[in-house]
Amino acid sequence: MKTKSRSIGQMIQEQVHKWERVQPEDSQEKDAHIPVITIAREPGTRGSLVAEGIAQRLGLDVFHRKIIEQVAESSEISASLLETMDEKRLSFLDHWISAIVNERHLWPDEFLEHLMKVILAVAEKGRVVIVGRGANFILPPEGSFRVRIVAPLEVRIQNVMSKYDVPLKEAKRRIRRTELDRRAFVRKHFHADIDDPVNYDLVINTGSLSVDGAVGAVVGGISGNGGINIS
Numbered sequence: 215m216k217t218k219s220r221s222i223g224q225m226i227q228e229q230v231h232k233w234e235r236v237q238p239e240d241s242q243e244k245d246a247h248i249p250v251i252t253i254a255r256e257p258g259t260r261g262s263l264v265a266e267g268i269a270q271r272l273g274l275d276v277f278h279r280k281i282i283e284q285v286a287e288s289s290e291i292s293a294s295l296l297e298t299m300d301e302k303r304l305s306f307l308d309h310w311i312s313a314i315v316n317e318r319h320l321w322p323d324e325f326l327e328h329l330m331k332v333i334l335a336v337a338e339k340g341r342v343v344i345v346g347r348g349a350n351f352i353l354p355p356e357g358s359f360r361v362r363i364v365a366p367l368e369v370r371i372q373n374v375m376s377k378y379d380v381p382l383k384e385a386k387r388r389i390r391r392t393e394l395d396r397r398a399f400v401r402k403h404f405h406a407d408i409d410d411p412v413n414y415d416l417v418i419n420t421g422s423l424s425v426d427g428a429v430g431a432v433v434g435g436i437s438g439n440g441g442i443n444i445s
Contacts, residue, residue: 250342252343274279277336329347333349351400356360364421371389
């Protein structure tokens, strides 16, 4: 576990250095329309492949649910990320987190606070695709493009059977368990319905669209939205 945490810490530091090289502080005009994309997905929709495809198409970096969660669980790594931000931006994070907690009547929770700080800090740097962990409920709607990936159950079952080489019954069990976990996480931490389309800017059905088609739909959606202002 310690080795894994160290590797994630190194990844964060490398990412911070990359941000500093790609986005100089005086390049405000360049930063104004850099997308921050959140991906929520039903299990078995190949949503992670869509996220990777979007990142490759647009030259962004992907922060997957597991990475975000482990960074949030480690106050040491979280601190190293937050230290890259100036006092003004840190003040904004505290203000926004307070607003979220008060508006949604959230119970103060140390993990949730770390999670929100990490997601907000990553998004503030820009040029990222954030997968899972309720990022669409954390980020300001005007500063991100929120995507939900869905598909018919029979399609998702086939995808899980193929990906993990498991029988029909096991695929159904995995999908059901993951669905329950994700719904419970969003309901507990954000008092929201993960399936409500109002919480997203674009809902894509990979039962009728290929991964490449879904990637194209997101890229087109961003272009049609005139770019995303993250300032």
